[in-house]
Amino acid sequence: MTERRDKRQQILAATLRLIVTNGLERTPMSAVGRAAGVGMGTIYHYFPSKEELINVLYRELKAQSHSAMLQGYRADAPVRERFFCIWRNIFHLYRDKQDLYRFLEQYSFSPMITPESKVYGDSTWNEAHRVVEDGLTQQILKPLPVKLLLRIAGAPLFNLVQGHIAGEIVLDEALIEEAVTACWDAIKR
Amino acid sequence: MTERRDKRQQILAATLRLIVTNGLERTPMSAVGRAAGVGMGTIYHYFPSKEELINVLYRELKAQSHSAMLQGYRADAPVRERFFCIWRNIFHLYRDKQDLYRFLEQYSFSPMITPESKVYGDSTWNEAHRVVEDGLTQQILKPLPVKLLLRIAGAPLFNLVQGHIAGEIVLDEALIEEAVTACWDAIKR
Amino acid sequence: MTERRDKRQQILAATLRLIVTNGLERTPMSAVGRAAGVGMGTIYHYFPSKEELINVLYRELKAQSHSAMLQGYRADAPVRERFFCIWRNIFHLYRDKQDLYRFLEQYSFSPMITPESKVYGDSTWNEAHRVVEDGLTQQILKPLPVKLLLRIAGAPLFNLVQGHIAGEIVLDEALIEEAVTACWDAIKR
Amino acid sequence: MTERRDKRQQILAATLRLIVTNGLERTPMSAVGRAAGVGMGTIYHYFPSKEELINVLYRELKAQSHSAMLQGYRADAPVRERFFCIWRNIFHLYRDKQDLYRFLEQYSFSPMITPESKVYGDSTWNEAHRVVEDGLTQQILKPLPVKLLLRIAGAPLFNLVQGHIAGEIVLDEALIEEAVTACWDAIKR
DNA sequence: AATGAATGAGCTTTCATTCAT
């Protein structure tokens, strides 16, 4: 039983590693098997196809983002504090788990990710969504569509980590604080 | 010959169309030929390989962004006005040429785009870079690294158009104005 | 598994047969697969590329020549007898395994045969080399460089089999005896 | 008119050069055109196909061999002298025109050379044939089939030049003399 | 006569998936 989960996890971990390194189409299933230390056919016991393997990986990473996002989160705190908590968490997550970040960055919009997975992925943002709604209700934020506010404030999360990976900037605690503040400033009244 | 340029342009146009529709790896060269109305081998008269074709396309689209970006731009205008001009232009461009937008969105970080092409693309931002520098000098903007400011204010350009394409929001003139304002608010003092 | 070696051998045999019949460049890998009774992809389990397949074949045939060459060979026999033994063996081998002969004849100097394979092949001549050296030491042979003597005496091995295949001459035992004598006469004092 | 012959010759020369360097199948007609300084289509004014081009080249080189072979040849000289003259000439020719040598070595038995060309090529040896016949009549040579004698004595012509090109031996005048003697010894009574 | 852009059949090679062991 733990064996089973182990193999499954090994396969997922190997897939993530290989894909961010070599790209989706340059990662044959045989290479995944080799890197995971299992036979190629074994992968097909856990995942019916490469596409499904990728989609499962996508959803697991999204779930990981989701729980990381809510570390130390208190639903009863003021809007601004909740916003800062989530944004900080995401910055830390992406900065520290670059494989996760790179995968989501590159494949979130790939045709290989099915609409179902995308919908699932969107739900990751449920809590952020709620924060923004509350901010609107309390008239703390600009009176614009929620989706718009979320995108405006959320976009830099990806973009800045990219700058970090590229070596353009160094996302230390101080800079993350400035960045979150900027995100907040963008949408606050 | 205009003929010559025609064929080249037909190939590039067909490539763009097919790739944003089906994805890079599901766009065989034979399909490009068919869609462009030329023989498959003809593509190889104009581009030495699929990789180079993609990179040329990338660079041409970047160049297109660059010139669109500076429509109606006056270098002697105040910083805020220059910022608004560029940001508005990009929003319009991406919103109205969704193929261009989608391509850059999906493949800017693909391993198929060479580092040379990426560097080429970066120069597109020269003018935006200058605007931010001027803003810093005049103490209009937050005292943070230029690269950071650019990424914070630039990230929504992509992200919002995505929302527009997904049908989540409608990027009309009013909303673009709000969005540019939000971008500005994120980095202004 | 004997299975494994079987498939490998089937592929090599089919390759040899097809190449001597149709030529290297008119032998697609698909035809090799068909003739060997295996799928085309299977060939690539055993050989990483067409080039390597050809080189392996080349080396195996060279090794076959090598062992055939020393049938009934006695290293303590007189130089002349050792020379006759080796030369007779080669004549017989080439005459009776024309595919082997034709392959070596046509592709020994093809750019597809790598220098490494060529070096490997050369060692086949070690024993002949030794015979000639002994002949020089014993002053039975003309006082010329070993390499020169070997080439002078060795050249007809290929050329006569060619005449046999072309139907110009019939390499029966009597004629082989004459031919070996002629080779010997060419280099003896 | 001379123009015409010039272009034709340029094409043949370029073909020879490219083919011995890169191999027959890695020498596209476009490369021939480029190297010959003519358009690709022009080649087809002079030669109906690549195959015919190669065959014409083969026959021209054979003709060149033929005339080189008879330099200073006197049909009324003694057999031994005539033999030495022809053999010496061939050695010199091959040694000094290595492109010619390499081409004949590699492609004489290629399936691309038509039977007609091969027959033509064989006629190159007419005079050598006559010498051997005379040698037989005068009972100077071993009583064996002419074809056999020719091959035994002729084989080293190719093989030794190969050693020269490979750097194993240096075919200077002295060594050529020894080699011709060895060829003669092989077939003389 | 001379050109070289255009063509597409055919090549080598890859890889998701199956299945006998």
Next chain:
DNA sequence: CATGAATGAAAGCTCATTCAT
């Protein structure tokens, strides 16, 4: 459960040949 040899469709690319100019 686990394996990995076997498969063959499909990819990128080459090049002999044609033909409009």
